[in-house]
Amino acid sequence: MAPAIMLAADAPRLSSANTGFMLICSALVMLMTPGLAFFYGGMVRVKSTLNMLMMSFISLGIVTILWVLYGFSLAFGTGNSLLGWNADWIGLSNVGLTQLWDGYTIPVFVFMVFQLMFAIITPALISGALADRVKFSAWALFVALWATIVYVPVAHWVWGADGWAYKLGVIDFAGGTAVHINAGAAALGVILVIGKRVGFKRDPMRPHSLPLVMLGAGLLWFGWFGFNAGSWLGNDDGVGALMFVNTQVATAAAMLAWLAYEKIRHGAFTTLGAASGAVAGLVAITPSGGAVSPLGAIAVGAIAGVACAAAVGLKFKWGYDDSLDVVGVHMVGGIIGSLLIGFFATGKGQSTATGVFYGDHTFTQLWKQCAGVFAVLAYSLIVSAVLAFLLDRTLGMRVTEDEEISGIDQAEHAETAYDFSGAGGGVAGSLSAPALAAAQNKKVDA
Amino acid sequence: MKLITAVVKPHRLDEIKEALQAFGVHGLTVTEASGYGRQRGHTEVYRGAEYTVDLVPKIRVEVLAEDDDAEQLIEVIVKAARTGKIGDGKVWSLPVETAVRVRTGERGPDAL
Numbered sequence: 001m002a003p004a005i006m007l008a009a010d011a012p013r014l015s016s017a018n019t020g021f022m023l024i025c026s027a028l029v030m031l032m033t034p035g036l037a038f039f040y041g042g043m044v045r046v047k048s049t050l051n052m053l054m055m056s057f058i059s060l061g062i063v064t065i066l067w068v069l070y071g072f073s074l075a076f077g078t079g080n081s082l083l084g085w086n087a088d089w090i091g092l093s094n095v096g097l098t099q100l101w102d103g104y105t106i107p108v109f110v111f112m113v114f115q116l117m118f119a120i121i122t123p124a125l126i127s128g129a130l131a132d133r134v135k136f137s138a139w140a141l142f143v144a145l146w147a148t149i150v151y152v153p154v155a156h157w158v159w160g161a162d163g164w165a166y167k168l169g170v171i172d173f174a175g176g177t178a179v180h181i182n183a184g185a186a187a188l189g190v191i192l193v194i195g196k197r198v199g200f201k202r203d204p205m206r207p208h209s210l211p212l213v214m215l216g217a218g219l220l221w222f223g224w225f226g227f228n229a230g231s232w233l234g235n236d237d238g239v240g241a242l243m244f245v246n247t248q249v250a251t252a253a254a255m256l257a258w259l260a261y262e263k264i265r266h267g268a269f270t271t272l273g274a275a276s277g278a279v280a281g282l283v284a285i286t287p288s289g290g291a292v293s294p295l296g297a298i299a300v301g302a303i304a305g306v307a308c309a310a311a312v313g314l315k316f317k318w319g320y321d322d323s324l325d326v327v328g329v330h331m332v333g334g335i336i337g338s339l340l341i342g343f344f345a346t347g348k349g350q351s352t353a354t355g356v357f358y359g360d361h362t363f364t365q366l367w368k369q370c371a372g373v374f375a376v377l378a379y380s381l382i383v384s385a386v387l388a389f390l391l392d393r394t395l396g397m398r399v400t401e402d403e404e405i406s407g408i409d410q411a412e413h414a415e416t417a418y419d420f421s422g423a424g425g426g427v428a429g430s431l432s433a434p435a436l437a438a439a440q441n442k443k444v445d446a
Numbered sequence: 447m448k449l450i451t452a453v454v455k456p457h458r459l460d461e462i463k464e465a466l467q468a469f470g471v472h473g474l475t476v477t478e479a480s481g482y483g484r485q486r487g488h489t490e491v492y493r494g495a496e497y498t499v500d501l502v503p504k505i506r507v508e509v510l511a512e513d514d515d516a517e518q519l520i521e522v523i524v525k526a527a528r529t530g531k532i533g534d535g536k537v538w539s540l541p542v543e544t545a546v547r548v549r550t551g552e553r554g555p556d557a558l
Contacts, residue, residue, distance in 0.1 A: 204497040206490065266491045276493060313494045325493060 014098055015105035018234035022110045028226025029117035033060055033124050035219025039275065040128045042212025043324050045205060047407030048132045049417035055127035055139055062143050063120045068092055071119060071147065072112050075155040081164035084156045102161070104233050114230060115155070122151050122179045126384075128324035129187035132197050133404050136412040138395045142190075142387065150186060150383050154178050154376055170372030171365070173243060173350060174231035176287025176338040177376040184331020185377045187322065189385035194397045196321035198404050205323075210271045217275035221251060224282045228289055232350070239290050239350050246289035247282065250301030254281025257305030265309075273309070280308035280329050284337030290350035291341050299344060304336045331377070338373045342366025447542040447555065448516040452507040453479055454527040454535035459505055465526035469519065471509055472558070479506040485533030504535060510545055512555050 037056035044052045063071070070090055077086030088094035092112065101111040123143045130139070157163040158170065158178040165177070172178060197205070207213060228247045232240035258277025259269045284304030285297055292300060312328035315321065322328060340355075342365045347354035353365045391397055398404070403411035410416065454462065459476065466474060480501040487500035511519045516539050523537050547557040 204499075206492055206497055262491070262494070266494055266496070268491055270491060270493075272492050309494070316495065 012100060012103060012105045014100060014107065015234065015236075018105045018236070019107065019110055021235060022106050022114055022230055022233060025226035025230025026110070026114045026117055028223045029114065029121065029230065030060075030223075032117070032220050032223035032227060033057070033121045035216045035223055036121060036124055036128075037216070038212050039216025039220060039279070040131070040324050042209040042214075042216060043128075043207040043272075044131045046208045046417060047409055049208065050409040050413050050415055051136065052127070052131055054136065054413065055130070055134075056124040058136075058140055059120050059124040059143050062140060063123065063147050064116060066144060066147060067112075067116045067119050071152050072115065074148075075119070075152045076111075076115065076160055078162055079156070079160075081162055081167065082157065083153050084160050084162070101233070105236070106233055111233065114233075118175060118179060118227070119147055119151055119155070122175075122183050123147055123186075125179070125183035125326060125330055126187045126190065129191050129322045129326040130194070131323035132408055133398050134194065135396060135399050138391050138397045141395065142391055142397075145387055145391075146186060146384060149387070150380050151178075151182065154182050154379065157375070158372065165372045165375065168368055168371060169353065169365075170368050171291055171341050171345065171351065171353065172287045172338065172372065173290040174228045174286045176283070176334045177372050180283045180286060180330040180334030181338065181373060181376050182334075182380045184327050184329075184334060185380040186384035187326040188320070188331065189381040189383075190388040190397075191320055191322060191327075193385050193388040193392060196319075197323060198401055200321045201316060201319070207272060210275075213275050214271055217278050221278055221282060224251075224286075228282075228286060232290065242349055243289040245294055246292060246297035247285055249294050250285035250289065250297040250304070251278050251281035253298045253301030254278060254284065254305035254308075257302040258309045261306050261309040276312070276325070276329060277305045277309065280304045280333045283308075283330055283333030284340070287334070287338045288341045288344065291345040291353070291355075292349065293344075293346050296344035296346065300337060300340050303340065304333050307336050308333050335373055335377070338369050339366065342369045447545060447558070448511050448513060448539045449542045450509045450511055450516060450519055450523065450537065450539045452509075452523045452527060452535065452537040453481065453504050454507065454523075454537075455529065455533060456503055456505045458527045458529070458534075459507070461526040462507055462523055465522050466509065466519070469522050471511075471519070473509075475508045477506045477508075479504045483533070483536065502533070510542060510558055511539075512558065 033056050037053045040056065041049050041052045068091065073086045073089035074084055077084035077089060079085035095108050097107065099108050101108050123146050155178050157165040158172050160166060225244055225247055229240045229244035232243060235241060255274050255277040258273050258280060262273040263269050281301040281304055284300050288300050289297060308329050311332040312325040314328065343355040343357050345353055345355035345365055346358050354360065355365055356363060388397060399408055399411055480503050482500050482502060485502065487498055487502055490497050490499055509519060520537050520539060528534055544553060545557040546553050
């Protein structure tokens with residue numbers, strides 16, 4: 001998050017331009033969660049489409065409420081270096097309409113809602129690794145608990161004015177550590193506990209709708225401008241615009257790099273590769289886009305594109321079922337973007353800190369980045385694994401094998417994504433008494 | 447009577463329909479099918495994971511014919527369906543015991 005912009009001797013005043021811009025950015029980031037839902041939803045088989053969509057959408061519900069109740073206070077209040085606190089923000093009960101976010105030109109409400117959208121999408125990101133097999137009630141509870149004990153503290157470390165990583169000088173413009181490494185490491189922790197999908201590596205599990213994946217990737221790319229450029233909380237010094245440009249540049253480079261890698265390794269330019277490459281680039285530029293030049297952004301994107309394309313194959317080699325490559329794209333991409341700041345930071349963007357290739361050619365910033373990356377990765381991996389373990393022992397994390405094979409959409413949501421029967425074949429046309437009774441029985445069983 | 451069944455490449459459907467109409471066939475049934483013969487399938491790649499898709503899309507055309515017409519009809523279909531490349535499909539015929547036109551109750555060849 002940006003240091004305060006002090007204009008002459010004046011204290012910051014409310015800027016209508018920045019406030020309007022930030023409200024639009026908040027809406028853009030909100031749109032990323034449905035975008036992610038479609039990105040993931042297209043990648044699963046027909047029988048789990050709705051569950052995949054719902055795993056993202058439920059986060060819009062749960063996290064919004066807990067963010068208002070206590071999340072914002074604990075993440076962004078002034079507490080200690082590990083966790084924040086502000087009694088006035090509990091329930092947002094004592095926030096003035098024009099009260100400014102400290103040191104900035106936008107109201108607290110605007111900052112709060114912008115950050116809320118980040119808190120929503122981060123747990124949703126994890127869901128891609130858990131496709132086809134997690135009980136919806138357990139997932140909903142996981143989202144609430146994970147947002148509280150993992151996301152909130154990590155956001156405080158990285159972005160809170162008194163967070164330890166922020167004070168150490170770890171650069172994370174828009175969430176390479178707090179969002180992407182955090183979600184990716186959590187995904188890894190959870191899948192190590194809950195295990196693989198039935199038939200992993202044996203059955204073909206091809207995406208059921210690549211057009212949905214492309215639509216989702218497009219929405220993510222669009223929304224990401226709000227996510228990234230908005231993270232400077234205003235446009236008074238041009239850094240937000242630099243971030244906007246770098247977001248586009250790195251994403252383009254990463255998409256091309258992933259496609260090139262694929263063409264050479266596997267013989268085809270795939271749409272899934274284009275979508276995945278774009279997301280890998282967006283992830284990698286998220287922490288770094290305010291620190292690097294546009295040429296640096298090309299390098300960051302290209303490196304992330306190739307590295308993530310290579311990383312997604314590891315799950316088959318090592319046998320962990322990172323179903324939709326949350327680890328391979330978000331954790332790996334987040335690590336790459338965060339560490340490359342230590343090489344490509346020019347010192348002319350968001351801060352004067354320079355990477356190995358610039359300024360005095362020192363490793364100082366790289367070590368700081370390593371500290372941030374390692375701490376978030378380790379904390380999220382361990383706490384998420386423990387959380388999944390506890391939920392598995394109590395509620396049970398997984399649906400039964402039968403339910404998983406016949407489709408989690410029917411088992412958990414009592415719906416089917418698509419009606420393939422032109423003649424309405426087999427579906428009872430009205431709510432017949434036996435059908436109702438069967439539906440109710442099923443609910444009781446589940 | 448005979449039931450002639452053809453499992454062929456989907457893009458040959460129009461040629462087959464036209465050829466059958468020219469021959470004087472008044473009705474047929476078409477269903478989407480999938481399967482493989484010597485063509486086997488093809489390979490698809492998703493994020494580096496290669497899948498062999500061995501069931502390829504086909505259409506199944508079914509026509510009822512009088513015994514005397516059957517051989518000729520099979521020839522007509524084969525000619526219309528042929529591209530000369532692997533995967534053109536198969537045509538076969540089976541004896542049919544009876545057929546009934548639902549609207550009128552006519553039976554046998556009258557129902558065709």
